[in-house]
Amino acid sequence: MAMRIYNTLTKSKETFTPEVAGQVKIYVCGPTVYDFCHVGHARSVVVFDVVVRYLRAMGQAVTYVRNFTDVDDKIIKRANEVGMPASQLAEKFIAEFHRDMDALNVIRADVEPRVTEHIDDIIDIVNTLIEKKVAYLADGDVFFAVEAFADYGKLSGRKLDDMVAGSRIEVNASKRNPYDFVLWKAAKPGEPSWPSPWGDGRPGWHIECSAMSNRFLGETFDIHGGGKDLIFPHHENEIAQSEAAHGKTFARYWMHNGFVNINNEKMSKSLNNFLMIKDILKTYHPETVRLFLLSSHYRSPIDFSDQNLNESEKALNKIYALVKRFDEEHQIRIDDVAQSAAGPFWQAFCEAMDDDFNTAKGVGILFNLIKEANRLLDGAATSTKADVRQIFSDLKRMGGILGILQQPWQTFFETRTQSQLQEMTISPEAIDALIAERTAARKNKDWKRADEIRDQLQAAGIVLEDKADGTHWKVAT
Structure with a gap:
């Protein structure tokens, strides 16, 4: 079965064919580092971690780039509030991001560029856009002229004329069109700034990803990912400025993960219901969080609640209980199992993953495996040592893709027991x-x-x- 991916650009599933056979280039928008990571960040990071794991397991040489936005209005505002240089604040929360994602067993991206390290790359693209007359200067700022890009709106499905007619955005007298967006911001007192041909300033939000993806993946790459909230305006604007600058397709496939709700309510600052990863991990095992995030299709919304997390915890317990049985009853340890030819459960799992990375179906297949494995161990079905090892090999492979079963069962149960004992006093x-x-x-x-x-x-x-x-x-x- 050929791998198929839902492409936001075409609103359909398409057969995935890398631009260069055997090589996949992926760019995913990373966090703006002014606060601790919440569960919404975690969903995007875990989803694309699994995408990368699976592509590599299928023999693809993946180059994975995920950036840090380390200069931004939010960073500057928070830095002023706490009395800390913006660069120091960003460094602090980059470290916190790594701490959280390492705990969730997320494999680090091959390249993690920071905006402040690529100012020259950003200036080069902005200069190209000015030379091509699709960007213009106004009072020290540089704006992209959306009307100069005929395909503006092709990702989000929005039509520029309709957007302008119904526009409620703040009017900026310097703009030719209300939807023109800033590429370079003129310096303000007390804010980080860099020299440029248009005067001191700093980059706008959208241009940074175009510059960094171009630096590490080239003018065209295979997959661009992020949350659905980034489709417009961020990703729409990335396409416009990148394709206007280079005259080539920017990203060939666009993947967007769904939102995270908290107890059936949208996660938002106004409701004060942001859940930080560092706090969640005080209560739940990291693999419980991963299993929960992967138990729904990545494009679907997911509801984060104690009830749902507790169900995922019970499910994870069943997986480790099977590993324990293998060890105690057959002296088969997961670290010692050699990868054998693909068994029926692994084949079914791959079919699910080939269908737009359907981890929800894949997790279901994992539990079909557990049910069958327990039947074999109970003696309810005839089996040989080879049958048992085949099932265990399939289990190990699935665990490697989902990022679970990453610790000895003894450690898992000991950690879980200690946590539960603390709750029971x-x-x-x-x-x-x-x-x-x-x-x-x-x-x-x-x-x-x-x-x-x-x-x-x-x-x-x-x-x-x-x-x-x-x-x-x-x-x-």
Whole structure:
């Protein structure tokens, strides 16, 4: 099955064919670094992390570029509020971004350019646009003339005449058209600025991505990604300025992930319901967050709630429980399993991923695998050691694409148990003391007391398992 991608530009699924066979060039818009990352940032980053993982697993040589906007009105405003240089504030939140995304097991992009490192590249493109008479100077600013680009609106589906007729945007007397957008902003007192042929200033928002993608991927590349909120005006303006400057197709395929809602409400500053990754990870395992984000199709909206996260946590627990069974019952460890020929579950998973990176369907196939694997381990179906290893090989491959199963099962369950014990306010030492008392009661045939202790622990969320080597306990799921 050929890989197909939904292309926002054509509003249809298209067979994906890289410009150069075997090589895929991807650019994804990164964060403006003035605050901690929220779950909306995480969704975009995790989605494209999986896209890159899968393309590489399919043998493609991927060059992945994701930028940092490290100079911007929001950064300057926040820096002034906290009394810190804008460059220092940006550096701080770049480090926080890496901390959050490393925790979520996101593979770092091959190139992470910063706007402030590419001022000369930006100036070169702006100069080209002025020379081609699709940009103009006005009071020290440089604007792009949208009417000079015939295809303006082709990504968003908006028509310029309709937009202008119904325009509610702030009127700027320096603009020839209300939708002309700034390429270069004239310097203001107290703000970062750089010299240019038009006077000191700094870049506008849209031009930076055109310059950095051109620097590292060339005038035309394969996939441009980002959230749906970037379709207009950011990505529309990127197309206009890039294609006007170079006379070539800018990005061949456009991918946009859906929004994140919080408890069925749109995530917004006015509702004060932004959820920061650093706070979410205090409650939920990083792989729980990944599994939740990937359990819906990337283009669909997703609702972030404790109920949905708890369901994902239970699902992740089932995956690791299977890994534990493989280890304990068959002495097969996931790190030791060699990659075998593709099994039926891996093939089905790839078919789902080839259909516009349908991780929702892929996760469903993963749980079909778990159900079948448990049947084999329970003896409900005839199996050989080779059958078990084949299923485990498929599981390992899927985990590698989804970015889960990245730690030993012992570590996973220990971490999860400690977290749950903190919520239940019962310590392992207290549990062990009660088990010792119960063991003594059973030895003395004090069955009433033994049952009381068992019921006491069960009420606290602790399940006891009496085995030949003694009594073991675990947190109830």
